Amino acid sequence: MSVGRPSNFDRDAAVETVMNKLWRDGYEASSVKALSEMLGITRSSFYNAFGTREALFEEALALYAAQSPDRPLADAASDVSVKTLFTEVFRAMCKARAEDPEGRGCLAVNSISELCNSHDELGPLLENAVSGNLKRIQSILQSGVENNELNQDMDVAATALAVQNLQIGLNVLSKIVRTEKDLLIIAETTLSALGLWAEPN
Amino acid sequence: MSVGRPSNFDRDAAVETVMNKLWRDGYEASSVKALSEMLGITRSSFYNAFGTREALFEEALALYAAQSPDRPLADAASDVSVKTLFTEVFRAMCKARAEDPEGRGCLAVNSISELCNSHDELGPLLENAVSGNLKRIQSILQSGVENNELNQDMDVAATALAVQNLQIGLNVLSKIVRTEKDLLIIAETTLSALGLWAEPN
DNA sequence: GTTATTTTATACATCTATGGACAAAACAGT
DNA sequence: ACTGTTTTGTCCATAGATGTATAAAATAAC
Numbered sequence: 001m002s003v004g005r006p007s008n009f010d011r012d013a014a015v016e017t018v019m020n021k022l023w024r025d026g027y028e029a030s031s032v033k034a035l036s037e038m039l040g041i042t043r044s045s046f047y048n049a050f051g052t053r054e055a056l057f058e059e060a061l062a063l064y065a066a067q068s069p070d071r072p073l074a075d076a077a078s079d080v081s082v083k084t085l086f087t088e089v090f091r092a093m094c095k096a097r098a099e100d101p102e103g104r105g106c107l108a109v110n111s112i113s114e115l116c117n118s119h120d121e122l123g124p125l126l127e128n129a130v131s132g133n134l135k136r137i138q139s140i141l142q143s144g145v146e147n148n149e150l151n152q153d154m155d156v157a158a159t160a161l162a163v164q165n166l167q168i169g170l171n172v173l174s175k176i177v178r179t180e181k182d183l184l185i186i187a188e189t190t191l192s193a194l195g196l197w198a199e200p201n
Numbered sequence: 202m203s204v205g206r207p208s209n210f211d212r213d214a215a216v217e218t219v220m221n222k223l224w225r226d227g228y229e230a231s232s233v234k235a236l237s238e239m240l241g242i243t244r245s246s247f248y249n250a251f252g253t254r255e256a257l258f259e260e261a262l263a264l265y266a267a268q269s270p271d272r273p274l275a276d277a278a279s280d281v282s283v284k285t286l287f288t289e290v291f292r293a294m295c296k297a298r299a300e301d302p303e304g305r306g307c308l309a310v311n312s313i314s315e316l317c318n319s320h321d322e323l324g325p326l327l328e329n330a331v332s333g334n335l336k337r338i339q340s341i342l343q344s345g346v347e348n349n350e351l352n353q354d355m356d357v358a359a360t361a362l363a364v365q366n367l368q369i370g371l372n373v374l375s376k377i378v379r380t381e382k383d384l385l386i387i388a389e390t391t392l393s394a395l396g397l398w399a400e401p402n
Numbered sequence: 403g404t405t406a407t408t409t410t411a412t413a414c415a416t417c418t419a420t421g422g423a424c425a426a427a428a429c430a431g432t
Numbered sequence: 433a434c435t436g437t438t439t440t441g442t443c444c445a446t447a448g449a450t451g452t453a454t455a456a457a458a459t460a461a462c
Contacts, residue, residue: 002429002430002437002438003429003430003431003436003437003438004428004429004430004436004437004438004439005427005428005429005437005438005439005440006428006429006438006439007438007439007440008439008440024319025319026229026315026319028227028229028230029229029319031418031419031420032419032420032421033418033419033420034418034419041440042440042441042442043419043420043421044422044439044440044441044442045439045440045441047421047422048438048439048440049439102318103317103318104318105314109314109373110314110315112373112376112377113306113310113311113314113315113373113376114227114311114314114315116304116376116377117303117304117305117376118225118226118227118230126377127377130374130377131377155390157386158386158387158389158390159390161378161383161386161387161390162386162387162390162391162394164374165367165370165371165374165387165391166366166367166370166391167370168369168370168373168374169366169367169368169369169370169371169373170366170370172310172313172314172369172370172373173331173365173366173369175313175314175317175318176313176317176327176328176331176332177362182362185358185359185362185363186359186362186363186366188359189356189359189360189362189363189395190363190366190367190391190394190395193363193391193394193395193396194390194391194394195394203407203408203459203460204406204407204408204459204460204461205406205407205408205409205458205459205460206407206408206409206410206457206458206459207408207409207458207459208408208409208410209409209410232448232449232450233449233450233451234448234449234450235448235449242410243410243411243412244449244450244451245409245410245411245412246409246410246411248451248452249408249409249410250409
């Protein structure tokens, strides 16, 4: 154990707890007071352990990203089928969203909706996450075109935007459309139309 | 003028002011105190004039719906081209979202993201708005199939969900994608793929 | 001018929320 | 035991937020 008085709580577990609350209730609805009480610590310990609420948000978002259903898009090997990759990722997304008993959608998308163009620090952070996501989708599509898996005429930039839009829409709509079946219909209909669905109809 | 002491402010203008603040900052970030100060009235007058914050939210949302770019979907005549209708509505949406200097997206979608599955009264209200929207899209598509304008094989229910998802996604993404051109690319790419874009490519 | 009505103004009590200050507590190392 | 380090607990001052209660003000109707 390191030097100094030992901490009274599990920091990693705390970040996860906070992530789930931010996911459910949003950023502004999660005050330092509320978070501290939920963790069973004083605000004093909170500030000492996490610095600011913004900093903790960033930690929670990083944890979320590491376990998000679209994570395979981030570390995509170049040898798998592009259609299969998208199909599987959207399948996993629909399943995860439908299985969440609280219907919280996606922490990142929720935060974009709440904070972009209104929070000075976190807004730009989320914008960067979105443009990073777009670049990954685009480069996956590009590799599919180069592999001859996708149509040579595909407008990669346009299609990437459409796929990202599908992703964001699904994550919002999953708060209301609560069955995996209906979410899958959205994903399959749109991806099929874009020429990106792996299974034969 | 009616009986009693005359009001000190323009109620209709107040609802519009509140609508714009809710649009920009969201529901929870718009306290009765903040709204009252913004309107230049006391909280006393606020409660007297509007009842509760929830009630005022409903008024603001109704005002928003009446001037929203997707309003043509609500009062669609049955004799216009379905493709043209969707194309024009999405064109107008892209234009409106890009032109908003504050990048606020859509009040309804923002509120769905913030309040669905967390606010007891407004959550269900927004859910109903979404399902009403879906029904309108669906009935427009249905009329297009019956008019032989659209493919007879079209899965109307699935396509309606996909269109609604496009709509919701665009409204969120418009907070980050700030040019009308890029928003139009998303709309055109997706609607074209779904067989719902009016112009030849 | 009196009455009824409605809005406005002020006060109240209570709770939330923030962030810093400072001392006390609990450890590791020596 | 002593030192240095880190966490904890407590207090502080200030501001935001809510909803109600009560009185005062401003009008229309009569």
